[in-house]
Amino acid sequence: MKSKALRVRYAKALLSLIESDGELRNVHEQLKSIASVLSNPDLSNFLLNPAVASHIKEKLIHSALKDVSLNPKVVDFLRLLAIKRRLNLLTDIAEEFERLMRERLNEQEVLVKSAYPLTQEEKERISAFLRRRYGKQEIILKETVDKELIGGIWIKIGDKVLDGSLNMRLRALKENLIKSD
DSSP states (O other): OOHHHHHHHHHHHHHHTOOSHHHHHHHHHHHHHHHHHHTSHHHHHHHHOTTSOHHHHHHHHHHHHTTSOOOHHHHHHHHHHHHTTOGGGHHHHHHHHHHHHHHHTTEEEEEEEESSOOOHHHHHHHHHHHHHHHTOSEEEEEEEEOGGGOSEEEEEETTEEEEEEHHHHHHHHHHHHHHHO
């Protein structure tokens, strides 16, 4: 089975165990943190080594996490991944889990590029516009500053791009001038 299908299957399985929105966010944060820790090359190499028995990996994870306050469902999930030799998919599973969580909570993460940092009022207006346009309850803005935009904003929501930058307008003007010659 391909890793895309596996990551979706495992993320959906974990999501199905979680009842409340608060628990959902908590589990998401825990998955992200653990995936970050497991990205350590030495630990990752050990956990991905097929010569190391899965029960040893399971014990290592259990002992490493026993003093950490984790949701029991997350601990059980990590044990399952260790037994099934799928710990290498944890980062991908965490990303898929986040996508499914956002879908369940009717949220949308949006990338916004602007030439200058946006004010709080501008962020609120963009969020309100996108909530109305896409029917989402919550818009999570991920803002970056890109001085090359000159002015305006560039928005990516899902697989759609809304380009209201001055660069785009200048390119369109240039193309119109070339066509009219």
